[in-house]
Amino acid sequence: MGGRYLVTGGAGYVGSHVVKALVDRGDEVVVIDDLRQGHRAAVPPSVELVSINLADRRQVADVFAGWKFDAVLHFAALSLVGESMRDPLRYCIDNLSNSLIVADAAVKSGCLRFVLSSTAALFGFPKRIPIDETADVAPVSAYGESKLMVERGLDWADQVHGLRSASLRYFNAAGADPSGQIGEDHDPETHLIPLAIGAAMGTRPPLTVFGTDYPTPDGTCIRDYVHVTDLADAHLRALTRLDRGSCRFNIGNGTGYSVKQVMDSVERISGKPVPHSLGPRRAGDPAVLVASSARLREETGWSPRFGALDDIVRTAWAWHSAHPKGFGDRG
Numbered sequence: 524m525g526g527r528y529l530v531t532g533g534a535g536y537v538g539s540h541v542v543k544a545l546v547d548r549g550d551e552v553v554v555i556d557d558l559r560q561g562h563r564a565a566v567p568p569s570v571e572l573v574s575i576n577l578a579d580r581r582q583v584a585d586v587f588a589g590w591k592f593d594a595v596l597h598f599a600a601l602s603l604v605g606e607s608m609r610d611p612l613r614y615c616i617d618n619l620s621n622s623l624i625v626a627d628a629a630v631k632s633g634c635l636r637f638v639l640s641s642t643a644a645l646f647g648f649p650k651r652i653p654i655d656e657t658a659d660v661a662p663v664s665a666y667g668e669s670k671l672m673v674e675r676g677l678d679w680a681d682q683v684h685g686l687r688s689a690s691l692r693y694f695n696a697a698g699a700d701p702s703g704q705i706g707e708d709h710d711p712e713t714h715l716i717p718l719a720i721g722a723a724m725g726t727r728p729p730l731t732v733f734g735t736d737y738p739t740p741d742g743t744c745i746r747d748y749v750h751v752t753d754l755a756d757a758h759l760r761a762l763t764r765l766d767r768g769s770c771r772f773n774i775g776n777g778t779g780y781s782v783k784q785v786m787d788s789v790e791r792i793s794g795k796p797v798p799h800s801l802g803p804r805r806a807g808d809p810a811v812l813v814a815s816s817a818r819l820r821e822e823t824g825w826s827p828r829f830g831a832l833d834d835i836v837r838t839a840w841a842w843h844s845a846h847p848k849g850f851g852d853r854g
């Protein structure tokens with residue numbers, strides 16, 4: 524028999540891929556999403572979508588009172604690193620308080636399993652690569668700090684209330700569901716792969732490469748791109764892992780690719796050049812971020828299906844070329 528899950532931010536990029544994975548395996552899902560960033564069309568019609576603001580404690584409590592959830596998966600958050608440095612208090616206030624409102628409502632309703640969408644931004648400028656779960660946490664953005672505060676709040680909720688949580692620190696989520704039904708549609712879009720694809724398609728301006736003087740083989744930043752379907756699978760495995768208590772996992776493919784390698788991949792897959800210019804570094808970008816996901820693999824048996832960059836870019840290209848306006852629900 525399937526479970527019943529609450530997914531906040533389930534109409535967003537990673538959230539909607541997790542909703543699809545849960546529905547595909549026969550679980551019942553309720554989504555909370557205020558649709559500021561999320562898309563109605565990203566949620567399967569069979570899934571109830573409750574469009575409320577998480578800051579409204581009473582309405583959140585009402586959702587928990589109306590259903591008996593086996594677990595909550597919490598994605599809804601502000602997630603733009605650059606924006607967080609222009610408005611740090613908003614990021615800290617919104618991300619911390621909304622997350623803890625959800626956790627509090629979960630505890631009060633007797634739902635004691637919580638999966639948090641966390642981030643590699645916790646690690647700031649890491650001392651060692653690959654980054655495992657023993658690495659120092661030292662965020663260099665208010666976004667990273669806000670997620671760290673949530674992780675710490677969840678630790679206390681475990682100690683005091685027995686709320687088991689899995690904090691999943693994603694590296695660079697990328698790609699689209701292989702069915703072609705859902706994919707990435709942010710506004711504003713700040714991520715490398717959709718911007719490079721949009722430049723190749725001619726639907727976005729030429730890409731600016733942020734920095735060519737990093738201490739990397741080709742001078743551009745190296746990141747660990749992990750397919751969103753593999754991320755979704757990690758969430759399902761984390762739910763099972765919670766039977767053994769709270770946990771934290773870094774999630775990436777374990778291989779880094781430079782900005783230039785990503786552009787080369789987009790050119791290979793699309794057969795089109797990526798128009799671009801070379802620009803200065805973007806503030807706050809570490810040279811290299813690559814995850815060690817050894818703990819996730821050992822403890823849950825997770826292994827990425829889309830390990831190769833070209834496989835990730837191929838699904839992203841398929842989504843963007845079939846949906847040049849994304850879900851098509853913006854004015």
Ligand code: UFG
Binds near residue numbers: 642782812
């Ligand atoms: N980049 C460019 N030009 C662009 C956009 C990005 O050169 O127009 C470069 C960036 O400098 C970076 C790489 O492409 O080196 C990837 O950038 P993204 O913006 O796609 O992703 P980030 O690595 O900056 O951020 C991701 C997540 C964040 C998370 C962070 C963790 O999107 O939510 O990883 O460090 F916080």
